[in-house]
Amino acid sequence: MDWRPWLTRWSEEWIGCTAPDELDPDVVRDGWLGFAPASPEAVAAAEERLGTGLPPSYREFLLTTDGWRDAGCFVSRMSDTSTLDWVRDLEPYWQDWEEPDDEEGDAEGGPISRGLLISLEADAGILFLDPGDVDESGEWAAYSLFSWLAEPPTRFPSFIALMESLYAEFHEMRRPEGATRDSWEAQVEEARRHALAGDIDAAEPVLAKAEDFGLSRATVLRAQILLLIGRTYEAEQLLGRLLHPSFTPDGFFADPLFAEEFLPLLFAEHARSSSPGHNSILQSALIGDPPELQLIIAEHQARLRRGAARATYGNPEFDDLVHAALERHATDPDALWRAVGEALPRWRPRSTDHIAPVALLTHPVLADTLTPERGRALLSQPRGDHR
Structure with a gap:
């Protein structure tokens, strides 16, 4: 040093x-x-x-x-x-x-x-x-x-x-402007590109370190990787962190990534884990009545009550193929995941920081049959705007 x-x-x-x-x-x-x-x-x-x-x-x-x-x-x-x-x-x-x-x-x-x-x-x-x-x-x-x-x-x-940890803590809590933050923002963008190119082993450690320095964008990106490779508990902790008012990135709740990918996933987690004495991620996030989050949850609940259009798993070209795979192979996990993998070249991000089709996990059959190996295989395929 x-x-x-x-x-x-x-x-x-x-x-x-x-x-x-x-x-x-x-x-x-x-x-x-x-x-x-x-x-x-x-x-x-x-x-x-x-x-x-x-x-x-x-x-x-x-x-x-x-x-x-x-x-x-x-x-x-x-x-x-x-x-x-x-x-x-x-x-x-x-x-x-x-x-x-x-x-x-x-x-x-x-x-x-x-x-x-x-x-x-x-x-x-x-x-x-x-x-x-x-x-x-x-x-x-x-x-x-x-x-x-x-x-x-x-x-x-x-x-x-x-000392490096104490320095990162300072950045996480105070978020000073300057060369250090500029450097980490550039590294997060490079990691995003690595992830879309299929190299999650290069992307994930960089994003984890950037999180230590308080870059919430790194948390948005890394949560998607962890969800698909089976590190669910860690990923859900990150989602809970993203819902905290002191950490929520600007414009996060208006991003289609949140409204159409993360939010349905959080509703599924709520249905699965909420019980007397145990709050779901959404219940914990609503403590203190954050108005913006309350509104988007209420809108989602209203759509569910109206029996709104079928669940979507991404852009129409990818979504149609996933629905077709579910209809044909719902009882054959191997065939189902082969079909999803074959459909992945048609997948496109919903927004800039969307790097993985995490909406797949909102379907119980897909979620139950998604092993860490299958998730890693999906993420290892180049996809979206990886160029």
């Missing part, structure tokens, strides 16, 4: 999306969330006091900036060489979060008990490094732990990976 350029960009983006009166005057003056570099002597003194050498990436970080402000949105200050110390000595109550299995066979306990505390001020949480979990490069595993998450500590393979 070449720390200085990356941390400079982080500083510029943070300052650019924060009101001046919320920033430390030194940050405004210097354009820098960090501090002066630690001297090699200060790092060596900290290592001697701690009784151990520091992992390479963290050591270089301190030699770039002796501490850091605003690491993500919940850590306002990171430790410097003078404040570094062990969790067990500075904030021993966090050891109560230790998992029993972590303590077995280790005289120093688990990751928290033996951890090096690297956060100084945080919102009911800590960041720490684990000297008992070292890779071949000498990097220590890194952890974040926040009590309000009510979850075990989150492990990262290194200090660099932890």
Whole structure:
């Protein structure tokens, strides 16, 4: 990691999306969330006091900036060489979060008990490094732990990976403009094209990473892939997220992708999973009475009550072939999916971010017989405007 350029960009983006009166005057003056570099002597003194050498990436970080402000949105200050110390000595109550299995066979306990505390001020949480979990490069595993998450500590393979996660968290929550966001938007568009060309293995990891940076378009695209390859629980979590007012992309509810593909699927999920004590995705989304979503749901319900036209699975050329396949092969799953696969070259997206025929899953026979292998085979075919 070449720390200085990356941390400079982080500083510029943070300052650019924060009101001046919320920033430390030194940050405004210097354009820098960090501090002066630690001297090699200060790092060596900290290592001697701690009784151990520091992992390479963290050591270089301190030699770039002796501490850091605003690491993500919940850590306002990171430790410097003078404040570094062990969790067990500075904030021993966090050891109560230790998992029993972590303590077995280790005289120093688990990751928290033996951890090096690297956060100084945080919102009911800590960041720490684990000297008992070292890779071949000498990097220590890194952890974040926040009590309000009510979850075990989150492990990262290194200090660099932890910082990258905190940077992504900042982007997800604050959505600063600039080169980073521009780059991710370009990568999401490239992933969309890969997906339409049949290369979902290239598209899906990029979209997952873009989601970490708060790009809701990546969530729209990735949900479609996950639905067809059988990762239904993950996909439904993404759909629920897209219905949240703080995350819903502009114009999403008016997009035919939502009205004609996702919404019928959500109604099917509601019929399947709603029960006393358990909300469907739609029921959860309606908490708080979001007016735009209420209206589009009411319109869909009205069409269902009127016995509106038959369900559609896409553009007319593809839709007719799917209906014909259902009429001929409803009791023969293999023949049915061969026919759907043969029809796929006729499929066209309903809108720009439509990359997969997820409406197929609204038909119970198609949904019951869609294996992850069949879904992957469909997505591996070039389709739509993949050129």
